[in-house]
Amino acid sequence: MESTKQMENGVASIKEEGFLSRMALNDNKAGMEGLDRDKINKIIMETSKGSKFYENELKRDQQVNQRITKMMLQKARITEQQLKKAQAQVRSVEKSRDLSRVIVHVDMDAFYAAVEMRDCPELKDKPMAVGSTSMLSTSNYHARKYGVRAAMPGFIAKKLCPSLVIVPLNFDKYRAVSNEIREIFADYDPNFQPMSLDEAYLDFTDHLEQRQHWPESARTHHFRKKAEPSQEAVTEVRELSPVLFEDSPGSSPSPVGPEGVHAPAGDFEVFGTSVEEAVREMRFRIEQKTMLTASAGIAPNMMLAKVCSDKNKPNGQYRLPSTREAVMDFIQNLPVRKVCGIGKVSEKMLNALGISTCSHLGQQMALLSLLFSETAWHHFLEVSLGLGSTYIPRHEERKSMSTERFFNNFNSYLIV
């Protein structure tokens, strides 16, 4: 489904079919819809050709191709016994499904770029990226329209978008903002797990239980006040927030439901007691405190929450209901590449077997048990069933995670 058309365009005289999957623009992330990928990839390839980097990538791609060839040879035989074993495992893993937790993944929108835009309003209208001529960390929406994105070298980005402004990294500033948002995270889950400066997993379960008994006053939050409060304070403040994307979906409109959720009437807003309201409240507080927006995903486990947080990015949220049906529906057409832990190489190997979505994964478990390691296979199995971790380790526990995982895996062997 990928690059044959591009190859015909003479982008490269490379025999290897999938080399572009390594080099080319990665549209796995948000904000890349509807741009001229062929043209962008052509520039990327032409600029890269002949460089040390290019040769190295070529070599590594050939190694992957060898792995695939080897794998295809093994594909030949599959025993009845292996098929039975696969089915037994599916049943035992299914029994471990836990839908009782509410896991949230939060992710700041274009974090570094958004911080720089906030602090330098002239940048708002310009295509801009944070990093250097060698490497960009992130870019704003305007730059993304040109194909400029994270992990792209700045000098290639300049070819794609000559007017691009590159702002150097300002880690102290990002750390300070990160501390601000982490204070808010802690109100919802004191054991939240930060993944980086701008991203975290939270377990909302306990918060939600308490929240049911909270009075409105505890769920009321104010808009940021200006130093000299004018009548237009609220709207003025809203304009301060950096506009990241033109087609931002925005927060899901607060449903005026049985809880009586109201649109903001004055300089404050009352949030309801549902998960969605709690997460909306958290994002509201982040925006009021930092003038930056965040996106969030709500799901019964970490793997799903992460995928969900990408769904309505930027400045949006998505909730996946905690039922087996909803989860399986959601998984059905989900590309395997979207799943945390499945990267470029795994994707390419799975594609070689005709597997591109999670439902394909489920259909091919017997085959995969023959071609992949026990741990990789087990991971694929969980993904195909929409399973993931429901336990978020606290900071201190992270170091002992390796033994933790060992025991979990070990136990699942014993069950079979």
Place this chain on the structure above:
DNA sequence: GCGGATCAC
């Protein structure tokens, strides 16, 4: 165990 590969940020 150790080095190489993969993955995520």
Place this chain on the structure above:
DNA sequence: TATGGTGATCCGC
């Protein structure tokens, strides 16, 4: 001119 730096895990030796 020029394609990150780091930490974690897994795999095969």
